[in-house]
Amino acid sequence: MNKKDRHIDTLAIHAGQEPEPITGAVMTPVFQTSTYAQPHPAEWPWEYSRTHNPTRTALQDCVAALEKGAFGVAFSSGMAAIDAVIRSLLKPGDKVLCGDDVYGGTYRLFTKSWAPFGIEFEFVDTSKGVELSSDIKMVWLETPTNPLLKTSDIAEIARKAHEIGAILVVDNTFATPIFQQPLVLGADVVVHSMTKYLNGHSDVIAGIVVTNDSSIHEQLCFIQNSAGAVMGPWDCFLVLRGLKTLHVRMERHQKNAKELVSWLKEHKQVRRVLYPGFGGMISFVLDADLDAATRFVKATEVFTLAESLGGVESLIELPATMTHASVPKEIRTSLGIDDGLIRLSVGIEYIEDLKDDLQSAFAQALSSVS
Structure with missing residues (x-):
């Protein structure tokens, strides 16, 4: 061969x-x-x-x-x-x-x-x-x-x-x-x-x-x-x-991401979930404003609030004020990058810990909204 x-x-x-x-x-x-x-x-x-x-x-x-x-x-x-x-x-x-x-x-x-x-x-x-x-x-x-x-x-x-x-x-x-x-x-x-x-x-x-x-x-x-x-x-x-572990890692990234997508789609405080059908990246829109979204991304413990993506650890970020802050607000708005948009880089941790971490953030940051 x-x-x-x-x-x-x-x-x-x-x-x-x-x-x-x-x-x-x-x-x-x-x-x-x-x-x-x-x-x-x-x-x-x-x-x-x-x-x-x-x-x-x-x-x-x-x-x-x-x-x-x-x-x-x-x-x-x-x-x-x-x-x-x-x-x-x-x-x-x-x-x-x-x-x-x-x-x-x-x-x-x-x-x-x-x-x-x-x-x-x-x-x-x-x-x-x-x-x-x-x-x-x-x-x-x-x-x-x-x-x-x-x-x-x-x-x-x-x-x-x-x-x-x-x-x-x-x-x-x-x-x-x-x-x-x-x-x-x-x-x-x-x-x-x-x-x-x-x-x-x-x-x-x-x-x-x-x-x-x-x-x-x-x-x-x-x-x-x-x-x-x-x-x-x-x-x-x-x-x-x-x-050397890319193929193994991507399999787990995707498995965890797909489980979280199904879970987030059923969550009452999530307005919209964005997922291309493969890979480890998820974006979702909170039914909340920028202040509540900021509280949400600060409330997680397993998901680390940080820019970048693709590591074995799960990351969470707020595009409007982080990775896409250099894009003018009017352009962000026209594209659909809402203030409540959250981006997840889903890591390879135990899936139930990831769900529990996000649920805790929902409870801490959005309890008044619900």
Whole structure:
């Protein structure tokens, strides 16, 4: 069997990694070095760790394999990865069609950092399909979206994008390659915040871009090396460690999330539950105002009030004042990001403890409302 044809559960543990040749170490070592001795000037594959590092290479190859991609390029954060895609593939005057319900940091980067340099961003609800004008150079999807968890038809949007010569980029952070492989569906580029599910332990900041296009890969590597927003080898090692349990963790994340979705839908103090049908992320709208929602997220004990997501521990947050505070209120309102919207990153704890924790928060924060 070709190694690339192995099941994703096997690839998560083995892809990109062979026993270290000198000692036979089974785990990829942390190559904590900035430079490498060269037997002959400029004729050695390793020269400087901003350009290449063996630990980073193993990580890049592993994630690429999980996404059915040929190339992975790792960065020091998810936002650095997103920035590198824009910097590498667009120029002033280009136009991007972007989903309207994206991470607040992505919205901020696009509108505050790149728009002033002449790149135009149009935000639409891609879950309803897209109509692309000929001047679109890139389509940017989050699916499921953040925080409303809307999904888009990647294959259909890829077909339309390619008809006009546009590049389709999919942020696959929420779904992970366990539940969705956008390159297989026609996307040109996949982006991850590896901080989240891929690492899975809330102890690393990291990002990656995956593609099958050698030209795109070459441009990304140029930015990775020239701008230098690279991961250190220890962070690479930690993500490699996390990836080995990705498939097991995602199964439990999803199992817990589905149980909580059923429970929340029956709760009288919940107005609406948002769930894409897979994965470990849930959003729901309290039948309450911002003050009550704030009391609710502060009242949990098993769910930790914190930004980010995808760790083994359960997290709770209030998008209106936390992850999406950078999105103007009028835009949040138009999108449906209500003041009472709560986002859960469901961890892998015992499910009854999670239910009890949320029920306690309902009792403490919303007793006067009920």
